[in-house]
Amino acid sequence: MTEGLLLIGLAAWAGADMTAAGQFMISQPLVAAWLAGLIVGQPALGLGVGILLQVVWGGVLPLGGTTFPFSGPASAAAGALAGWTANGAPDAWPIAFPSAWDLGAVLGAALLAGEAGGRAVVFLRRRRSLAMGAVDAAAGRGAAAALFRLNARGAGEDALLGVVIAALGVLLGRLLLLGAEARPALDGAWVALAVAGFGVGGSLRALGASRGAGALLAVSLLAAAAWRLLA
């Protein structure tokens, strides 16, 4: 009961934090998934999926009001789902990944829920434009309170959307995890490395980093891979 309420609170906070209220970056995948993992008693598993989602979505910036995945609540769902896959096993340190099929199910659910949330945000922002007549009327009366009420409504809508998207992520994840139960428990490293690698390349491109920065990254990657192979 307490766990559920805390998760709902986290999803709402992450939803509002995306753009509407504060933007303290509680909604960053690393933070939201870690907090969700903490709530379900498995912070290391929450951090593991949080790191991967941070690499995938960290390079997507809401520049100029562009569309973006609703990543905070989706990451909270992923952190909770990853924690639940442990089935009460002791927490690892400093991070852990679920087995391959479980990790694929958790990440897949979060990615789909995040994209669905991004589309819902676009819908909300279009719908809010219909209220501009009320905004002009309030300003014309000098009624600042009406503007505060609209702001509160917007923040509330985003928080509610956060809860809905996190719930969608958990539902999708549960369904995918049911399918994963039938598969053998394989090493999650393959999935983690594939997703992290793809995210690193994608983020480098999305963030438009310079050639020098790309070269620095390429050298670091190859050195780290060589070190791991030799070790």
Added chain:
Amino acid sequence: MNRGSGREVAVRSRDLLRVGLGLLFLQAFFNVERRQGVGWAAALAPLVRLWSSREDRAAFLARHAVPFNTNPAMAGPIAGVIARLEERAANGEAGMVDRVHRMKSTLVGPLAGIGDAFLWKALRAGGGLFAAGVAAAAGAVGPLLFLVLYNAGHLAVRIGGVFWGYRHGDEIPRLLRNRAILLAVRLADPLVAVGLAAVAVGVLRSSGGPAGAAILLPAAAVAGYFLPDRFRGHGSVGSIAAIMVGLLLAEIVP
């Protein structure tokens, strides 16, 4: 313009603080038509007390509830400058209301550029990725470090920037050419690269699996970089493909 009232009005520190706190909700009613306009007008509402007549107060709100869009944190310095100009307008200085409009248009673009590069790209993206790398090695220290560092910069600009903008007023366009600011903008690229390298090394170190799996990360990074944008979908679509490749390899490689 408060004519005939015979009193000088001044913006108080508590007004600036309330504006700064209001700016935390700048995008609460973000919409396609006015962007941040509603949040901007609501954030500036504490300054409405500068005007004594009902008509002036209505005109104040009406001139700010218009389309507005900048980097949300950088709205702080802009609000400070506008507070200074509104104060002068309320005290009857001629031409100040027009100047409010002009100054807003002058500042939103350049400040958005600086905020997007420094706060979004360097601190948010680069810092978040670096923190993910730290988390892979040291657990909860990563997200905590990120929250502290990001918000130190973010709140200094979004709330502290209101006071800074008010203090410097008209000088802001000149101050934007300051060397330290330009350097901070140029640091964004290297910080992103360091963040990406940190998280890649962190995942490689902590992921376990057979030694040969290590080569998968650089290979996937090349694929991620060169994948055409139409197949990218904010990284989500490509990542689902990466999950499938990872699962296939987990199944077939002993």
